[in-house]
Amino acid sequence: MVGQNKKYVIVLILLIFSCFSNAQEYLKIRAKQGDGISIVLNRYNLAAHSCNIDTFLSLNRLKRTDHLQLAKAYKMPIYIYDYNDISIRTTLKNNDYDLAVYIQEFNEDLYKAGLREFDYRVDKVLWVPVHALYCTVESEIKKINIIKAKADDGDPNLTTHTEDIDQETTKALSWSLFPIFGKEHENTPIYTKRLEGQVYYLISGHGGPDPGAIGKKDGHILCEDEYAYDVTLRFARDLLQHSATVYLITRDDDGIRDKKYLESDKDETVWYNQSIPLNQARRLKQRTSKINELYEKHKKEGTTIQRVVEIHIDSRYVDQKVDIFFYYYPGSKIGKAMATTMLRTVKSEYEEHQVNRGYKGVVKSRDLHTLRECKPPVVYLELGNITNEFDQKRLLIVNNRQAIANWLTQGVLVENGQ
16 A cells, blocks of 8 residues: 555656646745745745745755755745736636636736836746645646545544545545635645644634634724634644644634634534533533543544644733743643743744844643643643734734744644654
8 A cells, every 4th residue: 555655646746747847947036134934935925825835945955944045046936937928827728717816916916015027917927836836726626536524423624534535536645625724725735644643632712602812903803712713723734734633623614714804703613513602611621521532532543642732812911012822731741842842943933034033932831721631731822912013913914823833833743753
């Protein structure tokens, strides 16, 4: 079976390269003073897609922790096409109208930002981001035979079984369909098997009748449960891309939302389709009981690595900024180690991208219900102060929410020695 899978992967790589055979080259840029990997990708509107990060690292033979060298040329995850002066669709030989509009807007946005010297219709050079074709292009995903999900004793939105994949299509080995992420993100590429056999239970704080902490910005109400859930979804998707088994304990139908202001609702549920009680003690017990039930199930199946991550957003005085900080249960060596690794990862990212900012996040032990009652080791984290204008940028900007998810995932990989 292993040899067979390798054959499929090789064929998949050949298929991917054939899809982009008419791409002339990758865009090259030179690093500026203070540039880091995330800063550069953010500048070109690429950081919200994990495959752009992976492509950038691969093209330039970098590791995620590497620094960029001043004035050195780097290849970007952007293909350069000779625009045929007719249309984007005929240039790409792809009739997907929505894709063409997206690429047009991508080029126009970078021109307005001063990153392109000329409009693509003037210099006849079209920039096409890798994620538009490889990660989300609908015409490619439609070629995948829909994966049959096992619904017995599992969640059809988040559980994929290799034995259920139709082997007639090699791409099914590297793509999975997860409707819970929403239409724009449900097609999820599986990049590695680095977390295969590991189980992660993700809890997004509050939900249902309890919106959690509340902030205000330009007439909009900011609810903790909505922003914590969006980051949690992105974190879940990142973990899945490394073949982890993921359970979203707190759930909603909103999907990943690529917008600044997230509307609040009360229709969240707890895995699987349980309404959330009004009473806080019952809410907490409901979640930990479900996790412990699943934990025992996976333990009997031989799973040795199971972890819980609970994500919240703090609420303090308006003028008090709060860096991302972490809790673990007193005496939990694994919980402490994981929280510490995550903190170090976040700190290193800030040190790379905002040199003079400073980072004051901490790791502390605390006797909270989830930390105490869950059988798997738990890391509990707070993303910031939802009432503080500075911290709100960490939540309102889409790329920032994705960056947090990416950093947490990197922390998980480092904690596992990956």
